Amino acid sequence: MSTDEDKPEPVVEAAPIPQRSSTNEQGLSARLRQQELLSNLGVTALRGAPLQELLDEAVRTCAEGLDAELCKVLEFLPGENRLLMRAGFGWEEGLIGVASVGADLASPSGFALHTGKPVISNHLENEKRFRTPELLLVHGVRRAINVILQGDGAPYGVLEVDSRSQGEFTELDITFLQGAANILGMAIERERRERALNSALDYHKVLLNEINHRVKNSLQLVASLINLRAATVGDPNVTDVLREASSRIGVIASAHERLTRSPDLANIELAIYLRELCEDLQEQAIDCDLEFSASEPISIPTDRAVRLALVLNELVTNACKHGRSSGGRVRVWVNIQRQNPDSVSLSVRDNGSGLPKDFHIAEARTMGMRVVGALIEQLGAQVKVLSPADGATEFLVDCPLQARNE
Amino acid sequence: MLDKKRVLIVEDDPIVALDLLRILKSAGMIVVGPAMTVRDAEKLARNNEPDAAVLDVRLEVGDTIAFARDLRAKGIPFLFQTSDPRSLDGFEPKPVVLAKPFSPDKLVAAVRNLLGIPVS
8 A cells, every 4th residue: 555655756748737626626526526436435344245246346436536437446367468348337248256357567557567557648639648448448448547545565466447427637637546446455454454364264174173183083093003902912901991991982982073073172061072972881781781961061171171081981880880790780870960050070879889988089099099199180070979879979179160279 | 604795895094094994893894805906906806795785985095986886786885984074075975984093892893883783
């Protein structure tokens, strides 16, 4: 956009330039009218109107402001070195998006585009500096005025007003037309940035999808390695341990999967996530009856949800395992509910074939329970082990929704 | 065991392929493959008349989508196991899809279902 310092010298036909208006008063009222038109165009641009709508209004405005019959916005097509009519006023139908003029320096529009200098041709029939484009000859244009359309970056094209009547375009007309072109320049720049942002966003979506794909492939590879080891190790206890490790990978992967489908990457719906986890666990533990209930949706930061899910995985696996060794059919109830605005409670209760009587989580030796202890501590959560009925065990985890600032 | 079912595996990661092979074998099935390319898969399918197929979607070169359509045309049931379930959004009618990483139990249950073997 031009400023006072770098304002290019207009290229105007030889003087003298007679003033269009016969009296100063008339001239003044024409300038006032031009200012009003510019300010209306500015309002449309500020309102964020779509670019085509703004260009359409601009060509009407500029024709009116310069008292001319024809106006057009020409977009530069660098590949073809031509200027294509993007918007027009006064032209017959079928030219917009179709008609074009050369963008070489010998055409007035091309000259304005490449040099950034406004060009006035008041007598096209005698024009010697430039070749008059076919489009103007055909439409009986006698005089034309061209200014460059430019945002911050490469020039967009040219704004041109044409008239079939006798008369003169003046340097004051250039000021008006350049004012309109500057407004359009800002809007064009905004659209360019929006387009660049959108394509960057699309690119990142593709990238994110690709990364997700790879993360899950890697998790699959790790799970398969563990599965294969589990099958060949020979010791049934070790096999069990490895199978559990493999299922923990599944817990993390399913959170990952939920995340990629969620519009919000930072938070996850805890009730849905844990319900799906319980469904997966049920499939793996055919001899347990697993029941899940949740009071309401609970949104929670993803990393906390994954840790809570690992806790749940351990507690349920543990309950099923202990139940199995005691022979009876195990029932496990999982419930989550919001305790208060800041915390959630997770309850895992079995029907009586659960833990040994004197169980203490802090002293638990099994790997699973040590994992639970570590996760609980990391979450800043509290865990209680209750005995609601004969022999039954209930783990009650009270977990803050957000990490506490130390 | 009478009438062991033959299941074709297409998976280009050798470790995952080995895991699939072991899981299905220990579930009492005969594994055809694993094929690591579509060309191998086509050859194996021609020569071994599988009863069902387990297909990875994206391979080192190309994908198994067209191959799956061929299987469907021949009436051979199949499932996809993929880490990018959305890549199958356009596949109609909707195929059976297992998300990677799969759990062995889920995989066996899904393949049994394809073969029409009731859950024991």
